[in-house]
Amino acid sequence: MKILKNSFAAVIVFATIFSACQSNKNESQSAEATETEASGEMKPAFVANPQFIAKREVTTLEIGAKAPDFNLPGVDGKFYTLDDFSEASVLVIIFTCNHCPTAQAYEDRIKAVVNDYKGKSVKLIAISPNSPMGLLYEELGYTDLNDDYTAMQLRADYMDYNFPYLYDGDTEEASLQYGPVATPHAFVFDSNRVLTYNGRLDKVEKPGTTNSEDLRAAIDATLEGKPIAEPVTKVFGCSTKWGWKTDMRERVDKDWNSREVKVEDIDLAGIKTLLKNDNSKKLRLINVWATWCGPCMLEYPEFIAIQRMYGARDFEFVSISADKPEKRDKVLEFLDKKESGVPNYLFTGGDNYAMVDAFGDGWDGALPYTALVEPGGKVVYEHQGEVDFLELKRAIVEHEMIGRVY
Numbered sequence: 001m002k003i004l005k006n007s008f009a010a011v012i013v014f015a016t017i018f019s020a021c022q023s024n025k026n027e028s029q030s031a032e033a034t035e036t037e038a039s040g041e042m043k044p045a046f047v048a049n050p051q052f053i054a055k056r057e058v059t060t061l062e063i064g065a066k067a068p069d070f071n072l073p074g075v076d077g078k079f080y081t082l083d084d085f086s087e088a089s090v091l092v093i094i095f096t097c098n099h100c101p102t103a104q105a106y107e108d109r110i111k112a113v114v115n116d117y118k119g120k121s122v123k124l125i126a127i128s129p130n131s132p133m134g135l136l137y138e139e140l141g142y143t144d145l146n147d148d149y150t151a152m153q154l155r156a157d158y159m160d161y162n163f164p165y166l167y168d169g170d171t172e173e174a175s176l177q178y179g180p181v182a183t184p185h186a187f188v189f190d191s192n193r194v195l196t197y198n199g200r201l202d203k204v205e206k207p208g209t210t211n212s213e214d215l216r217a218a219i220d221a222t223l224e225g226k227p228i229a230e231p232v233t234k235v236f237g238c239s240t241k242w243g244w245k246t247d248m249r250e251r252v253d254k255d256w257n258s259r260e261v262k263v264e265d266i267d268l269a270g271i272k273t274l275l276k277n278d279n280s281k282k283l284r285l286i287n288v289w290a291t292w293c294g295p296c297m298l299e300y301p302e303f304i305a306i307q308r309m310y311g312a313r314d315f316e317f318v319s320i321s322a323d324k325p326e327k328r329d330k331v332l333e334f335l336d337k338k339e340s341g342v343p344n345y346l347f348t349g350g351d352n353y354a355m356v357d358a359f360g361d362g363w364d365g366a367l368p369y370t371a372l373v374e375p376g377g378k379v380v381y382e383h384q385g386e387v388d389f390l391e392l393k394r395a396i397v398e399h400e401m402i403g404r405v406y
Contacts, residue, residue, distance in 0.1 A: 046073045048149040050133045051171050053243030060179035060198060063231050067091065067193040070174035072127065072166040075153040080125065080164055082193065088123035090222050091189045092215070094201075095180035095240070097128045098155045099135065101142035102237035103183040105205050105405040107159055109212045110184075113201075113219075114162045122219055125164045128152055129175030129183070134241035136252050137308035142404050144393035147241065154390070172243055182237035188218045196222045199233030207405065256308060259341025263332050266320065266345035271358050274318060276377045282316045283401045288359075288369040290322040291330050295386045296368040300338055302389050306396070307342050314401050321346045322355070322367060372396065 061068070069082045085091050094110060096103040114124050130147040145151035149167045156165045168175045178187060188197035197218035202210040214233055221228045266274075277284045287303050289296035300319075307317040319340060321331045325348045335344050347355055356365045362382040363369050372381035372395060381395040396402055 046077070046079075046149070048132075048167065048170060050131050050148075050169050051243060052133065052246065053131070053172060055242075055244040056176075058176060058179050058240075058242070060181060061177070061187065061195055063195050063198070065195050067093070067187075067189045067195065068174065068177035070127075070166075070168070072168055072174060073149070074164045074166050075149075075156040075161075076164070078164075080166055085123045085125070087121070089121035089191045090123070090219055091193065092122065092124040092219065093178070093187045093189070094124065094126045094184050095129045095175065095178065095187075096126050096184040097130050097147045097238070097241075098145045098151055099130075099140050099143040099147055100183045100238035101405045102205055104142065105207050106184050106201055106212075107161075108207060109201060109210075111159075111162050113212050113215060116216075117219065120223065122223070125166060126161075127166045127168050127174065127178075129168050129172060129178075129180050130241035131169050131172060131243035131245070132241075133243055134245035134249070136249055137305055138252060138312065139238070140309040141313050142397065142402075144390060144397050175240065180235075180240050182235045182239055184237055185235045186215050186218075188215070188222055190222050190225075197228050197231050199230075200235050203233075205236065205406065256341065257339050259339070261332070261336045261340050261344070263321070263328060263335065263344045263346050265325075265348045267347075268349040268351070268354055268358060270345070271320070271347070271349070271355060274320075275358065275371075275373060275379075277373045277375050278377065280316060281375055282314045283375075283396065283399055284373045285315070285317045285396070286320060286371045286373065287317070288320045288322055288355075288367060290367055291327065291334050292323070293367045297334065299368065299386055299389075300334075300340075302387070304338060304340055304342070306389070306393065309393075310396055310402065315396065316343070318343045319345065322352060372399075374399075374401070 067082060071079055071081050073079050110124070110126065128147055132146055132148040135147055140146060145155055147169060149169065152165055152167055184201060186197070186199060186201055187195060190196050199214065201212040201215045203214065204210040218228050274284070274286060285303070285306065289300060291297065303317055303319070319342060323331050323346065325346060328346055331346055349355060356363055359369070359371065360379070362371070362379060363384060366384045368385065370383045370387050370392070371379050373379050380399065381392065397404055
């Protein structure tokens with residue numbers, strides 16, 4: 001379905017998301033600003049601050065071990081410790097995250113476990129163990145969000161999580177004690193907070209094919225005080241992004257920055273060919289911009305980030321400058337500074353109105369203009385003015401050619 005947005009609509013979308021996030025935060029009493037009982041002073045809002053961590057060996061908590069305590073902020077603004085779940089006979093801790101396709105594949109199953117064990121003295125919480133410092137653009141090809149605290153809030157709201165979702169990305173102090181291998185990784189504890197199970201939720205990643213059988217069996221046995229037939233199972237998913245995994249980022253950034261940046265001429269016929277998109281077999285994102293357009297230049301780096309996120313999949317980003325041909329050097333200088341190692345074009349057809357008409361009724365001529373085009377030419381997203389990039393990323397990742405899971 002074609003999505004047509006204007007700048008005013010984008011403001012409304014942003015305001016709605018911001019308002020929802022603020023509403024959730026205002027219901028909280030701890031990590032967000034609240035009054036202290038003793039002094040009446042306002043506590044500062046939680047501000048994430050990921051830290052570099054020296055590399056170390058990480059071991060997974062063994063069966064029979066006691067649950068390490070923690071004090072972590074949730075997406076609802078509250079801080080949580082083990083004591084907050086002391087009344088539960090069984091505590092399930094699942095280490096998961098936003099970006100991993102396997103983690104996303106299990107989200108609905110996690111929610112189903114929470115619903116199905118209501119009233120059975122079982123509590124489930126999720127912890128994101130990943131340091132945002134250790135995550136690359138190139139690892140975000142199955143998501144619209146990274147793993148920072150704000151992104152966790154957005155994901156929890158979007159998916160309507162029914163469980164506490166805690167952030168451990170600053171120092172990973174809690175995660176280092178539990179030792180999750182990948183996301184998701186489940187740990188089950190009895191009433192004494194002794195570990196009875198660690199491993200997978202079930203053995204099939206594809207949503208709709210299984211129902212957390214391994215995890216449910218572990219919960220049931222723990223509730224009944226019975227031994228678990230298979231207390232340790234192997235996990236499958238994205239590796240934990242520890243805070244020392246920063247050298248890869250430097251290498252990947254250097255590789256991207258070394259790409260040749262060039263600008264090719266494109267006429268009206270060339271633009272029509274781009275829009276037909278019958279030769280790429282890729283979802284094509286087109287941005288029309290100009291060096292004299294302030295919003296165009298400010299938002300342009302976000303398009304490069306999107307290319308780095310989805311470029312390894314059936315996706316490509318193409319830029320078209322609406323500058324005059326004699327401004328080629330200025331266009332190339334800008335693109336080079338923004339490390340735009342993608343197909344870059346400068347419109348040389350002479351008639352800007354004909355170019356606008358070539359894009360159809362969805363564009364009235366205001367810059368910047370952005371369109372997402374399927375193979376065959378169907379425009380599935382288009383927008384005049386500055387883009388809401390969360391909305392755009394969702395349009396990309398939730399398109400049938402891309403998708404959030406394998």
